[in-house]
Amino acid sequence: MSVKCAGCPNGIKGENFMVCSRCPDRYHYTCLNLTKHDFVNFTKEFKDTWVCPSCRSKEPKRGDNSNTPVRGSAPAPTTLTKAVNSADHNDNANVTLRSKTRTTSTANVAVSSKSCSCMTPEILREIIREELDKKLDTVLSGIQSKLTTIDESLSLLNSEHEQIKVDVEDHKALLKHLERENEQLRNSTKDLSQRLQQLEQLSRSNNLEIQCVPENKNEKLYNTIQHLGKTIKCTITESDIQYCSRIAKQDPRSLRPRSILVKFNNRRLRDTFLAGVINFNRKNPSDKLNTAHLGYAGDKKPVYVSEHLTPESKSLHAASHSLALDKLT
Known part of the structure; x- marks a missing residue:
């Protein structure tokens, strides 16, 4: 026989639940308005000393005593329990944060209680969104790194191309100068050869x-x-x-x-x-x-x-x- 959640009429399956250290009541972490990220980050020591809203409401209050236990059969204010790691808080630092009281009808509460589930579509969407964001961040980081490398390579190639263009222009100018000089030398050689032949014939x-x-x-x-x-x-x-x-x-x-x-x-x-x-x-x-x-x-x-x-x-x-x-x- 499965154990039922004290916050909703659904049974508890798996290990995604919180157990009160003072009473045998168990709660889905979603019924406590907690996210999966919060639940996973809870330490074992915190979970072993955790007190449910019902037991906490029975404690004498120094100030406002308007808290009520989490029940599905009667209207109750929406409760948001914000738990933090034991590294930042001690065993007695279980703080229950409550949003503003919202008046709802008994019928609405009953419908909400019946539709409560351990894994709601919103939670699934949130988990998928987180995984996709992580994967996308990794892919984008790799793409950004490759784009940076490509940009650096293109910059290097562009600078080398510009240097090659300058060298080519210099070589063209040098080649033209050498061609003119070669033509002058050829003409001079021809003239000297003719003069030498004339002198040799004259001799x-x-x-x-x-x-x-x-x-x-x-x-x-x-x-x-x-x-x-x-x-x-x-x-x-x-x-x-x-x-x-x-x-x-x-x-x-x-x-x-x-x-x-x-x-x-x-x-x-x-x-x-x-x-x-x-x-x-x-x-x-x-x-x-x-x-x-x-x-x-x-x-x-x-x-x-x-x-x-x-x-x-x-x-x-x-x-x-x-x-x-x-x-x-």
């Missing part, structure tokens, strides 16, 4: 290059040049020649003999010698200057006399000669 103004003359270990190049002068009717003495020697081949794989470099004392003599070769070849188109004219036995092989050109000029001369031959054919 060869007294030189002639004689090609395809057979090589001989016992050859005397000065005698060969003098013999060539007699052939073209341009008398040359040994004192007219400042320098005479064989020069290295541009292409080591070539089978042609090394050319002879002749440096005359002055440019006028060189030009006279070159003009004599050109006139000789012009007057003897069928028997142009060859090895037989220089006293070499065997097959006749042509001998060429030209200005001593720089490597760049030689390449240009060869390209133009090849192009001319292509045009003729």
Whole structure:
């Protein structure tokens, strides 16, 4: 047989009730106008010394004695019992706080008594609301923390992006400056190269290059040049020649003999010698200057006399000669 609540006609189930320390009456904590939070926070010592409203109303009162026990059969003022933890109050600190007396009819009290329950919808809503608030607070705290982290990351990325933009602009300006400087250097190099080539060619103004003359270990190049002068009717003495020697081949794989470099004392003599070769070849188109004219036995092989050109000029001369031959054919 279940024990009934002294404050309502419903039975008491579970452990959510208060027991008076002076009488055997038991009360739902909701019938005492207490919340679940208050009931849970009560200490065991407080619950063991708790006095119900009925027993408390029987005590002699020093002041107003208008309190009545909690009963469901008779009209009674609404009672709100506010209990606090034993950490803040001692065993005798059971204070019963009462709201203003509200007059209700016997019928209303009876209906209220019959509808009283240990777990009302309001209590359920309050519990659910508290749990949802706790959960929501946790979720919102996590979201806020993540948003703060994201905001800091975005701020860092934005500052880095701005710095990158500044660096890019600086690099663009530097690149333009380097391009202008490179163009100036290229033009200067081209100009210097042309001037150097002119100076190098000018330094060869007294030189002639004689090609395809057979090589001989016992050859005397000065005698060969003098013999060539007699052939073209341009008398040359040994004192007219400042320098005479064989020069290295541009292409080591070539089978042609090394050319002879002749440096005359002055440019006028060189030009006279070159003009004599050109006139000789012009007057003897069928028997142009060859090895037989220089006293070499065997097959006749042509001998060429030209200005001593720089490597760049030689390449240009060869390209133009090849192009001319292509045009003729």
